Amino acid sequence: MIFYQYFSFSYIVNNFGYNGTAIIGLLIQSTGILLTYYTIKYYSLIFQYISICFIHSCSYAYIEPIIPTIISLFFDKKDQLFSQSFVSFFRYLSLTISPIVYSYYYIENQLYPFSISSSMSLLSIFFVIMSFKFHNKMKNSITN
Numbered sequence: 001m002i003f004y005q006y007f008s009f010s011y012i013v014n015n016f017g018y019n020g021t022a023i024i025g026l027l028i029q030s031t032g033i034l035l036t037y038y039t040i041k042y043y044s045l046i047f048q049y050i051s052i053c054f055i056h057s058c059s060y061a062y063i064e065p066i067i068p069t070i071i072s073l074f075f076d077k078k079d080q081l082f083s084q085s086f087v088s089f090f091r092y093l094s095l096t097i098s099p100i101v102y103s104y105y106y107i108e109n110q111l112y113p114f115s116i117s118s119s120m121s122l123l124s125i126f127f128v129i130m131s132f133k134f135h136n137k138m139k140n141s142i143t144n
Contacts, residue, residue: 012024
């Protein structure tokens with residue numbers, strides 16, 4: 001899985017840039033939403049594990065490189081370490097909380113995990129829309 005991400009990511013970056021990787025990440029994320037819906041409907045634990053561990057982390061890996069440049073639009077710091085730590089914090093927070101909430105749903109049967117996947121996808125879509133909206137400003141901040 002890691003080799004696939006590395007080689008496909010480098011190919012997409014060379015041909016389409018970081019905006020292309022973000023779009024591919026959104027497509028992978030939407031696949032994760034459909035798979036999550038399937039696991040809830042048919043109680044398939046194997047697909048649930050694949051959805052949590054592989055698809056969501058793979059989509060975050062594709063979407064993640066574009067987020068620091070978006071963060072640099074809102075914060076005046078040009079420090080790459082600041083933006084990377086900001087992204088890593090929310091990425092690992094979401095990857096930590098999601099399995100806990102999923103397991104709570106299957107134990108207590110009170111939470112609906114489909115809302116977690118869809119809210120993360122909406123957040124990803126927001127970041128991609130922001131990147132397309134402020135594409136020129138991001139390009140200028142990277143070159144400076």
